[in-house]
Amino acid sequence: MNKFIVGLGEALWDVLPEGKKIGGAPANFAYHVSQFGLKSLAVSAIGKDKLGEELLERFDENGLNCHIPAVDYPTGTVQVEIDRAGIPQYSIKENVAWDNIPFTPELEEIARNTRAVCFGSLAQRSVVSRTTILNFLDAMPKDEDTLKVFDINLRQGFYNKEIICESLRRCNILKINDEELVTVSRLKGYPGIDLQDKCWILLGKYNLKMLILTCGVNGSYVFTPGSVSFKATPVVEVADTVGAGDSFTAAFLSSIIKGRSVEEAHETAVNTSAFVCTQNGAMPILPKEIIGE
Template identity: 70%
Template sequence: MKKIVVGMGEALWDVLPDGKKIGGAPANFAYHASQFGLNGYVVSAVGNDELGNETIKNLTSKGMNLRIPQIPYPTGTVLVTLDADGVPAYDIKEGVAWDNIPFTQELESLAKETQAVCFGSLAQRSVISRETIHKFLDAMPNDDGRLKIFDINLRQSFYSKEIICESLKRCNVLKINDEELVIISRLFGYPGIDLKDKCWLLIGKYKLKMLILTCGVNGSYVFTPGGMSFVETPKVEVADTVGAGDSFTGSFCSAILKGKSVNEAHELAVKVSAFVCTRNGAMPYLPYELTSSLDLK
């Protein structure tokens, strides 16, 4: 049986200059993991509206398994503007369906079968979805091979020290970028030490299996208690960077679950995220030369 990988949190529409595209970090993550032959699930909520119907139809057409009830709140949207380098800025609407993801027996059963889950801070801005995410994580077994990935994904002012602390206690893999690491260091009152030392500090404090640090054009790192992997960022012609980080996490997770080393998984993740940067939107179809690098059985 294929291993189950879950993206949990916001499923929404990115409204870009050239039109709207399906998005949301958890959906992006699950989609990219599914391209490597894993059983990708998206856990979220959408509205009883046209956009909600379109979300379900779109994700189903991409081969995703959905745990996305339609509830009496509007489907989430994000206004995305891009700077000259294709780097996005977000205006995320509040009071939407994914702020109100219900916890059900069906979700509890899914949690017990899940091999890896990815969640962030954004969907925890509301109490209802935060409690659902916590219950799902707590229902997952704590076997050595299971991954609970906190892709911190700080957006606007939708985070707090308490939310981040609780998430760090529940995860065993942290994914963070260099700008977010600076914000977290200020929030936690860490001394003015360099980025690498901050990463080692977080690994020790929260007993993490892995910490992934992405630094844009300056490369990326994967820290483990026993070592560190560094891979340079390839130079590509960027269309936009929307979803690139999620594709990194999805492909890295897939490689680890399929028995690749941290360095092998890291190199694949960098190639995948570089490719996604050359395409518009968060969910491009990956070419065979990338997906064939893992055993698809």
């Protein structure tokens, strides 16, 4: 329980219509893990610029622990436009700091003391950060309790078959949404079967402990060998959906690490994500009834 729970990848500013907010799936994930009382850490890189300084200041204000060195590239930004349904559309700047996360002896030591990690595909769009992420995964403890969550998060054209396959080989939990599942199935060569069968194939082929499938308003599933959990999506008044998926992953993983059943963890994740959708931004304070205090 005293080991790190790490969000690994992009750290950036989401530039929303109402102003800029700290963003990036790893920071969102680590922030919500910390709300569940676990020792979280966001790992990324920032630029040697004002935006980088402000990002670290905001992390500190949110009580977010991080390992985020400054590198000779600008701090990342994402232009976020929210459509009428509250769904974010992203324009992601390239060749930025989080594309160049260095794998240092200090980061290797963090990896050796990491209980669970969440990583995605976006930060692997560059060779430098992809190499760092894969090295981090390979340096983690090899015991059965170590959890490696591939929260795939396909964005624009920033992925390919090699990135997805290498990540699937290294993870033991996959989180994917219904649209991403269709894309991955086409890449893998089995497009003509239903969503659940696709999930069972991926679960078996990559020997996964769990596969989490989210389907927006149509609910979510957690597949484990021999069983499946389904939860309906709560009907809420949506402010925006930025960070909702990251909060789902954080709540689910935190609950599993605390010894909760898959059903209990799934319920907590659904409720957490629904609450985040009712708030502006990705890092609201969660109610005590969700955290379980």
